[in-house]
Amino acid sequence: MIPPESRFESDPEELLPSDPSLPEGWSVDTVDPASVADVERLTELLRGHETAGRGYPSAGTDDVLLEISDLGTRTRANVVVRDPEGAIQAWGSVHDRAAGRMLFVHVVARGLLHTDAARCARVLFAWADGQAREVGAARGLDVQQIDTGAFADDPRQHAWLGAAGYERVRAWWQMTRPVDADESGLVPDPERWEKNGVVFRAVGRAGDGMPADADLRAVHQVLEGAFTDHFNSREETFAEFVHRLRQDPGHRWDHWWLAEIVDGEGGDAEPAGALVATESESEDGPSGSYVDYLGVLSNARGRGVAKGLLTTVIADAALRGRDRVGLEVDADSPTGADGLYTSMGWTTSYMTQSWHRDVPVADV
Template structure:
């Protein structure tokens, strides 16, 4: 269960601590309800903090949370001429791999495409930190609730050189990232490639696609989040393609018995 814990920094310490305590108690009650609805014995609460936020760290630790992961929040500038990185952000092909947006009919996405994205991401992240199976219905509902959600920011990579039907091999779910008075940016919410397709430039192709799409839309950046402890070395690809770390965040977890 994702949980955002924010207390106004203008409050004096005693009142801020009291607000924090009440919010944690409320979150645990919610965790028990959510866990019961899911039929779980234990419901995990997943929340976060910025690196260096000693006040938040102390509150989290005091409430029984444990720091479990560190994340690099990265950003890459986008130049207008990078709209030509790919032939078309809607569809292009390279070395037997087609990169395309999910199909849409009257503005709504094709359900088969959405299910293909879900299946690719579920398979690609099976061995990743804190991975948990999520139904298609939960996946779709959760992503549609994102304020930056746009159907035309979802892409599929398909292998087409096998002689048969196209085979989904990678997926990227992007969102719109607002950043104050300046232009909006694009954000990579999810990027997954099936193990069987790695080494074919699928991840690079999907990243070039969202960069080109951002440039075409007049945006000035593409952001993403990287697991600092991931053994895949994905950060090396991002750095090579121009991403740099802007700030660092942490994941803190607490397991709440549902009964």
Template sequence: MIPEDNRFESDPTDVLPEDPGLPDGWVAETPDGHDRATVERLTELLRDHERAGRGWAGSGEEDVLVEVSERGAAMRENLVVRDPAGRIQAWGSVHDRAEGRMLFVHVVDRELDEPLADRCSDVLFEWAEAQARSVGAARGRSVQQIDTGSFADDERQHRWLADAGFEKVRTWWQMSRSVEAEEAELVPDPERWERKGVVFRLVERQGDGMPDEADLRSIHDVLEGAFTDHFNSAEETFHEFIHRLREDPGHRWDHWWLAEIVREEGDHVVEPAGALVGTVSESATGPAGSYVSYLGVLESARGRGVATGLLRTIIADAAARGRDRVGLEVDADSPTGADGLYTAMGWGTKYVTESWHRDVPVS
């Protein structure tokens, strides 16, 4: 299920000026995702970036490998800036997320002097803009969006984004809920249970352990339908969707649930109504947690307790696995009031992030 070929320019010299304005001896180049020292340094940069922005680090080498290893090469490109000693001082990554939407990771060493940090930042933005034009042209777009993020308290990142022409467009609450061992009894069986004509079940597995493709397509269809009118929704093909989610370090097939409405009038009919894609969030200091990557309910099925049932399912599953928490992200500006459901079920905001966008004319 590999998507189409990479639509980015892989050679930085093709998209950056001959002189990008770096000091003598500094270079901008593509990192070697096979090099252990490179992966370790990028992990260090990312963790320092997280500590500065929210007070603690959560990422590890697996999160970096998603960006720089061969498994991410179909949809991503990377750039690093090295000082004369060869030490990486800045890192940018672009991800062809869906038609019209390019994600951008922008990380600069926190110990650099301000003028040097500013110049490294400028190089990353110049490169990302050129990559946006490249991927936009390959997709036949006249305008390509760059979508990047920031922690709400990261003033340095805010300044750079605003100076580069980005606009803050959304705020996100990163929420967490503690899990108690007795909550394993919240539902009869996380693998399959039923309530008021709605069946909640894991995706079915084939003899080789792989999930049933029909179930995966049902989940994709539900999520595409549920998020059609949501902020910055962009159509994503089934193959792009599966490829991207399988890249997640916390991906597990036994964390994908479907909710189906069983209609008994006349012929026995089962209709997909909701879907939850969960992942594992590892911790270096304690038990792993579960994370709700996606939760969607079709409009035709709302009001039947589908979202509540799916959330109770992942809580019960986490408790049965000995986990201590379930996390999720909610749009702070959403008109649907989803945060009310999460708060009522015990979730609280742990930290806040922001989305910043810039539209780049492709021509």
């Protein structure tokens, strides 16, 4: 279950030395989600970070609120560094994602002097180490992993991560595919269609209009099973999984699909694959769809399950008037899964990296 209270330390000063070695007059502080100025400044910082790393921004207010709002406080914590005028110049956010895996967002203003920016970065890294020890101890672990990311074209971030003891462990292709309106006919109906004994369907709805619990659990079980041997896979409970996905600003219940194998007339439907997508809004054009998860159980591979689910989400995007479908691919995977995506029209827009640090958990 989702913890009723956060596993994190709410007071940053408890995790940092009395003198954090910031420029004179600068201070470490918490974030006020009710402060319009704080939310706007964090959005500005995040967009600047994206622009420096890949050439354009996409983050909005909803992305910031996901990290700092009261809804997220059970599984997230935040810290900021303010200059003498009170303006936020650096922001750190941690997410208790799953047992043994803590995500870390690390953003420092791009206009700062190099020395000031580096001092802010060191404070954020020290704070993240402290939070790793806190959440690791609460989960009864000996070692807590910190998992953070960087754009492939962001040497400043790479230098800081390396100096703080992080190791680059993976690269990811961020891919996109254009969608044409006539592709709405790629499948008979994205709600439900069948091919070669495989049924592709949206998760069912209960009497109150909410998704059927059994279908949601089937999606979770398929994804847990499909990713067991994948890079950095960590077991996530059903409650954690649903809670986390519902927090995403682009979450839509009607973007969840199951693939089921039905062999023989009257046979039982066996879940074999699942796809969970979100809506990604654009500032100056149509929205797109984004594939958050695509998983196929090993005993169902070779039956066109992945291709069928991808075709379904393309057709669904076309029906909704969207102009693209995005997804992320493990560039270091030996499976060659990217071949399917490129054959279906996906191309790489930019690359990101995963960096990890293992923090020993002592008594806190």
